[in-house]
Amino acid sequence: MDFTEVLKSRRSIRAFSDKPVSQAILDEILLEALESPSSSNTQPYKLAVATGDVCKQLxxxxxxxxxxxxxxxxxxxxxxxxxxxxxxxxxxSDYKPMLGKYPPVFQERRVATGMGLYETLGIARKDKKARDEQMAQNFTFFGAPVAIFVFIHPGMQHTALLDAGILMQSLMLSATSKGLGTCAQGALGIWRSPIDKHFNVPKDYKLVCGLALGYPEDNKVNSYKPKKIDLNELLIPTK
Ligand SMILES: Cc1cc2nc3c(=O)[nH]c(=O)nc-3n(C[C@H](O)[C@H](O)[C@H](O)COP(=O)(O)O)c2cc1C
Known part of the structure; x- marks a missing residue:
């Protein structure tokens, strides 16, 4: 895959096959992600990578x-x-969820994206039970054999969040280039104690996000391509 193809083909994957990810490939992805830029090269992040039994238990x-x-x-x-x-x-969680507090324009995009996902899955808007079951799949990482938990040092303030986001994108693109899939999962930041139970996370690090990683399963949920904003919505016009 050339770089444009990697960028364009990365999508959030929400159904993974049980094919294991070899330690060699996982290490390659992690090492490639370490090439990411960060503010003054501070690299104010740490990852807890759950595989095998730890991933299942978590x-x-x-x-x-x-x-x-x-x-x-x-x-x-x-x-x-x-x-x-x-x-x-x-x-x-280390960071409070902002559910229900989205500014209107973002709430609109959020709802449209969620509805598009449910439509792809054939879940009716009012089918609370089916939506709940889909939501629940977040917590078993959509069946992925690898779950990565991203921590940052809050002493680096907003730059740590930017740096962690860039690191996550590097992980996602590296994985895509090797035929794997990923899903960034804010939902994995809701409970921190289960991760502390399995990993020696330094106490001064905060959990910001999770990431499921594995081989995509042939499943309609993975065909969902939510709409992105147009260039004119991205760009700020001159005065
Ligand atoms: C920081 C962050 C948190 C996310 N949290 C979740 C999540 O908890 N569950 C989920 O299914 N998708 C989650 N996503 C995936 C987004 O819904 C997805 O990126 C968005 O709908 C755009 O789709 P795409 O990744 O296929 O381009 C998250 C993405 C990001 C960047």
């Missing part, structure tokens, strides 16, 4: 947190309050 722990927290959401208020004190399923 998937099942995150999924049970998701189901448990969904149950809590459905409880009447008094029980919800009790659960908030007693349950360990409440989000323990």
């Amino acid at each position: 998937g099942s722990e995150l999924l049970s947190k998701y189901h448990e927290s969904n149950k809590i959401q459905k409880q009447p208020l008094p029980l919800k309050i009790i659960s908030a004190i007693t349950s360990d399923a409440l989000p323990d």
Whole structure:
């Protein structure tokens, strides 16, 4: 694949085959991503790479947190309050999710993208159960054999977030160039404790995002190509 082809063919993959990713390929992808630029070359990030049994265990722990927290959401208020004190399923993310607080233009794009995904899957807008099941798949990494958790050092403020984003794009493009697929997953930032259980994450590092990685499965969900904005929406006109 030439570079343009890699850029154009990368799409978020939400169904992975169980074909394992060899350690050699995984190392190649990680080493290529390390070529990324970063602010003053500070490289203020760390990755927790889950494979094999660790990946499976993390998937099942995150999924049970998701189901448990969904149950809590459905409880009447008094029980919800009790659960908030007693349950360990409440989000323990380092960065609060911004659900429901999107500025209108971004909310519109977000909804259109979500609806397009459900349409590809044949899930009706009102089918809350099917949508929930699709959402739940985030937590088992859509079946990917590798889950990567991205941490940053908050001492580097916004530059750390930029640098982590660039690192993630390098991981995604490198993987694509080798016939693998990826999905960046903000959803994997909702619960941090399961990752701490399996990895010695330095306490001063914050979890920002996850990334599923593996070989794409032949599945209609992977055919979804959400619309991108036009150049005129990207570019700021001169005065
Ligand atoms: C920071 C970030 C977080 C994301 N979080 C999720 C997620 O939690 N679950 C998911 O299915 N997709 C997630 N995505 C994928 C986006 O939905 C996807 O990139 C977008 O719809 C554009 O589609 P494309 O990647 O196929 O071009 C995320 C992407 C980014 C960059």
